Amino acid sequence: MAWAGGSAAFVVAxxxxxGxxxxxxxxxxxDVGAGRRTRPLGPRTVDVEAPREVVFEVIAQPYLGRATRSEREKVSVLEKGSDMVLAAHRTPVAGGRLTATTVETVRFTRPERIDxxxxxxxxxxxxxVFELSEHGTTDTRVTYTGELATDLWALGQWWGGVVGPRWEATVAASLSAVKQEAERRTARD
Incomplete structure (x- = not known):
């Protein structure tokens, strides 16, 4: 009988x-819809020394244009429409030992918004939402806001507290890369 209890514990563990x-x-x-809790993502604002159209193109390129090799490692477009795509995003987690894959719709409102x-x-x-507004005569302000929702009351709220900061860190890294690339393209032209 001890073996049965041990194997049951092994199965549960x-x-x-x-899971x-x-x-x-x-x-x-x-997604059970019970005990839904939401938490804000952002806001985060980044000023980019590049025209708004250039910043928009940098953000949209992996989805609507020809993605670079490094972009293809992170994003796969599964379905493409005229103003929206369905894309899989791959993000290293657990110190790079695992890869998290999310699937998201991405809607483009040129040149001021990406949802x-x-x-x-x-x-x-x-x-x-990434909102792109003209800032000064040649610069762009990118404002990121969002909302993350979890289920199961306090357990979900705890999980949102685990996922949220990592999600925001991934967005911050993406915004930094967008800023760098948009400014590089502007300096080149």
Missing amino acids: GGAVA YLGLVTGALSI FRLVRGPVPAVSE
Whole structure:
């Protein structure tokens, strides 16, 4: 009988680990709609020394244009329409030992806005907006805002506290790369 209890504990522990890994990597999405909690993402503002159209093109390139090799490693366009795409985003997690994959719709309103909405990922819902406004005569201000939602009351709120800061850190890194590339393109022209 001790073996049966030990194997049951092993199965439960294995299931817990598999569930956690599934959540972290985005392979397991839980959307039960009960005990929904939301938390803001951002706001984050970045001033870019480049025209708004250039900044928009840099953000949109992996989705609407010809993606570079490094962009293709991070983003795969699954379906493309005239102003919206369905894209899979791959992000290293757990110190690079795992890869989280999210699937999101990305809607483009040229040249002032890009909207992201989560379809599949580590939380039930995320909506994000990148607003591009002219700042001065030649610069662009990018303002990022969003909302992340989790289910299951306090447990979901805890999970949102784990996922949210990592999500925002990924966005901050992306915005830094956008700033660098847009300014490089502007300096080149």
